[in-house]
Amino acid sequence: xxxxxxxxxxxxxxxxxxxxxxxxxxxxxxxxxxxxxxxxxxxxxxxxxxxxxxxxxxxxxxxxxxxxxxxxxxxxxxxxxxxxxxxxxxxxxxxxxxxxxxxxxxxxxxxxxxxxxxxxxxxxxxxxxxxxxxxxxxxxxxxxxxxxxxxxxxxxxxxxxxxxxxxxxxxxxxxxxxxxxxxxxxxxxxxxxxxxxxxxxxxxxxxxxxxxxxxxxxxxxxxxxxxxxxxxxxxxxxxxxxxxxxxxxxxxxxxxxxxxxxxxxxxxxxxxxxxxxxxxxxxxxxxxxxxxxxxxxxxxxxxxxxxxxxxxxxxxxxxxxxxxxxxxxxxxxxxxxxxxxx
Numbered sequence: 001x002x003x004x005x006x007x008x009x010x011x012x013x014x015x016x017x018x019x020x021x022x023x024x025x026x027x028x029x030x031x032x033x034x035x036x037x038x039x040x041x042x043x044x045x046x047x048x049x050x051x052x053x054x055x056x057x058x059x060x061x062x063x064x065x066x067x068x069x070x071x072x073x074x075x076x077x078x079x080x081x082x083x084x085x086x087x088x089x090x091x092x093x094x095x096x097x098x099x100x101x102x103x104x105x106x107x108x109x110x111x112x113x114x115x116x117x118x119x120x121x122x123x124x125x126x127x128x129x130x131x132x133x134x135x136x137x138x139x140x141x142x143x144x145x146x147x148x149x150x151x152x153x154x155x156x157x158x159x160x161x162x163x164x165x166x167x168x169x170x171x172x173x174x175x176x177x178x179x180x181x182x183x184x185x186x187x188x189x190x191x192x193x194x195x196x197x198x199x200x201x202x203x204x205x206x207x208x209x210x211x212x213x214x215x216x217x218x219x220x221x222x223x224x225x226x227x228x229x230x231x232x233x234x235x236x237x238x239x240x241x242x243x244x245x246x247x248x249x250x251x252x253x254x255x256x257x258x259x260x261x262x263x264x265x266x267x268x269x270x271x272x273x274x275x276x277x278x279x280x281x282x283x284x285x286x287x288x289x290x291x292x293x294x295x296x297x298x299x300x301x302x303x304x305x306x307x308x309x310x311x312x313x314x315x316x317x318x319x320x321x322x323x324x325x326x327x328x329x330x331x332x333x334x335x336x337x338x339x340x341x342x
Contacts, residue, residue, distance in 0.1 A: 022053060
């Protein structure tokens with residue numbers, strides 16, 4: 001490994017906003033490797049912009065041009081070619097705070113001197129809402145000890161709106177390879193799988209209360225826009241099933257109870273989101289898919305099914321009847337306004 005960290009930046013028709021992203025990453029200096037993955041862009045100058053950066057910064061930026069494979073394949077390509085000790089994905093419409101990045105890199109350099117570098121580094125992320133020009137910081141001071149190495153046995157409880165997302169994590173590169181991470185092609189919402197699958201391989205963690213990642217949210221074409229999510233709900237369901245299949249969470253309860261408790265909470269959130277958007281679709285086919293998803297969980301792991309079915313979060317998506325479905329959607333939209341998660 002010749003770099004402290006590799007930043008993978010999947011780019012698809014990103015010419016209008018990718019410069020800001022790349023410039024913030026370049027502020028990290030020579031220890032940073034940036035891999036720009038052009039995902040078959042055809043509608044703008046994204047391929048040319050990527051090539052220009054690679055020519056201008058040959059020791060720091062590499063470009064991969066691929067046939068369109070979706071966000072997940074962009075992440076896969078970055079991981080296959082990464083030379084950094086650590087690996088982080090930054091979407092091309094997002095950016096990193098340069099001051100926070102400098103502090104994070106100082107900490108990662110310390111890890112690089114250790115015989116066994118820390119597996120997972122965590123920092124805050126910030127929702128940058130384009131609609132009302134507001135910000136919401138997602139921090140973890142109630143969950144993790146700050147400024148020291150710790151294990152899963154030392155974590156606190158996550159709040160209902162708190163989850164580790166791709167924006168908040170920096171994994172050790174070899175750990176991602178060792179756990180066999182391979183995201184599906186042509187599938188949105190794989191960032192959930194990226195965060196979730198490696199968790200049981202993590203033996204050491206470190207958290208800094210830094211507002212590092214800036215998550216730009218509110219564009220009408222974003223994958224987390226409600227109308228867009230309804231049209232792509234099959235992909236959300238697919239990712240949820242892959243997460244169900246990834247681990248035997250009940251077995252994990254015997255070994256790492258606090259981690260297992262968090263992973264059950266994460267799965268509950270994924271099941272709820274899938275259920276809510278199938279309800280918003282409202283067609284007989286979509287409601288049938290909702291039933292099939294829960295039956296799939298029961299078939300794979302009946303104990304986990306009962307854990308999730310009657311959790312308060314999951315119950316939001318399982319209120320019976322037409323009026324119950326209306327209530328489910330109302331509660332979801334209320335939570336969205338309160339927590340501003342999309």
